[in-house]
């Protein structure tokens with residue numbers, strides 16, 4: 185494959201999203217460069233998940249434009265399937281695995297290996313699923329195989345499966361929405377190693393994380409969302425972890441509504 | 453663990469087949485003069501196929517976490533279309549197509565109500581049951597249509613004729629059961645239904661077009677119910693307004709006795725297949741054992757409830773089983 189000549193894997197321009205009266209996102213301009221790890225941070229309800237759902241074809245925005253590899257994409261042609269085709273993989277925050285379904289179905293659902301009539305090649309899917317479990321995720325001797333149902337897995341194992349699925353499909357952009365939530369420390373390390381691996385293999389990543397130490401360490405650039413708007417972009421090395429923490433605490437205390445006023449006057 | 457010993461307890465429907473055999477044996481003891489002859493079994497193979505065809509469709513609907521209560525009216529509505537087209541215009545194959553199209557229409561309306569407008573399927577299909585039932589009464593004028601002449605037509609022999617003693621509709625229903633098994637367990641569409649039934653949000657984020665699949669599902673259910681209507685009307689050589697009544701309980705009972713989860717995401721076609729025959733057998737067996745007819749419904753209702761409770765318990769046991777395994781491993 186030749187080196188692609190584009191600047192941004194994905195770029196969102198002037199995105200707005202409302203759910204009824206709830207304004208979840210406004211004036212969002214967000215881009216991810218080739219081989220860039222972008223950390224997306226912000227309070228609960230800031231709009232992080234909403235943003236990546238729009239980016240990965242799950243939801244449509246109320247307004248705004250999408251560019252993929254610098255080419256404009258029509259929202260009507262955009263879907264999760266299309267995002268997969270364009271080599272975007274996502275590990276969603278909330279469940280992204282069918283609980284009662286075996287792993288071999290979970291790995292391939294939405295893009296099954298089928299014959300022309302749409303019947304699934306179960307044998308091949310199982311073989312590949314077993315291979316991913318063993319070699320990519322490293323569930324060695326854990327008693328988990330392609331036939332195991334998701335319901336039998338621990339939280340960490342589930343996250344491992346979701347990430348393993350993303351790895352298998354060899355994406356250019358991997359989106360991780362709070363992948364370390366509810367994981368034991370050893371499992372967290374695995375996820376962080378995986379994110380490092382994304383960088384080393386020349387791919388890009390959007391990484392949503394509440395643990396500032398993790399994003400601060402891994403991200404090339406941090407984007408801060410607050411109440412549906414981007415309020416800061418921080419390049420690698422611009423702030424120490426402590427400065428970042430203080431900055432975010434400050435941000436919480438001075439909500440954007442009165443931030444402009446704050447800038448003019450001295451804070452009390 | 454060898455592949456064989458791992459696969460054995462998993463073979464779909466072992467439990468339900470055992471129950472089926474046990475019930476046959478019980479009736480052979482209770483009513484030997486009926487259940488030791490072949491006639492009763494040929495009678496099952498005549499009466500069970502429409503129920504089975506309904507149960508097959510319902511298995512997919514329930515797998516997707518939905519329900520369809522409108523099918524008794526499809527039995528009437530599509531039966532009417534068929535009988536009317538045959539009686540008035542002497543259409544045969546086209547009458548079948550008309551009946552199936554009627555079922556597809558009912559299903560499409562259900563699908564749009566559920567998927568696009570967001571009406572819960574239990575409400576939407578309850579309403580459409582009344583609607584299409586009412587429409588059928590109006591257009592048929594409440595009359596029944598005697599179509600005895602259909603017996604001389606090719607379609608009668610193709611759909612409900614006899615090969616020796618064997619009623620042909622049993623072959624149709626069995627072939628459909630195999631087809632539906634493959635669609636549910638081996639086809640992309642079936643997998644999508646299972647994921648939708650498991651968790652519709654998950655289905656959405658993995659890229660399933662949930663709305664479109666739901667509409668397809670209800671259309672398929674409508675067409676299957678219409679096919680059941682054709683089999684029934686041909687077998688009876690008669691259409692009557694209320695011919696759908698009585699199918700609601702036994703078709704749903706077949707599915708749940710078979711072990712399909714009431715929560716969606718899990719379904720067994722083999723279970724529904726034997727479930728339909730178990731219901732047919734219980735009905736016929738009770739009558740043959742000298743129990744009065746009106747008790748039969750009550751018993752079927754009880755068996756239905758008992759089966760649902762039994763399967764609920766089993767699901768819980770399985771869940772706690774895996775929980776224990778998790779701790780054992782840790």
Ligand SMILES: Nc1ncnc2c1ncn2[C@@H]1O[C@H](COP(=O)(O)OP(=O)(O)OP(=O)(O)O)[C@@H](O)[C@H]1O
Pocket residue numbers: 203206207208226227228229230231232233234235277
């Ligand atoms: N489907 C929906 N319908 C209505 N409102 C929604 C929906 N999804 C999100 N919202 C609202 O949009 C806002 C942003 O939610 P979002 O899930 O994007 O936050 P988040 O930054 O990911 O938060 P967290 O860190 O808690 O995951 C919230 O106010 C939320 O209530």
Ligand SMILES: [Mg+2]
Pocket residue numbers: 232233234277361
């Ligand atoms: Mg979120």
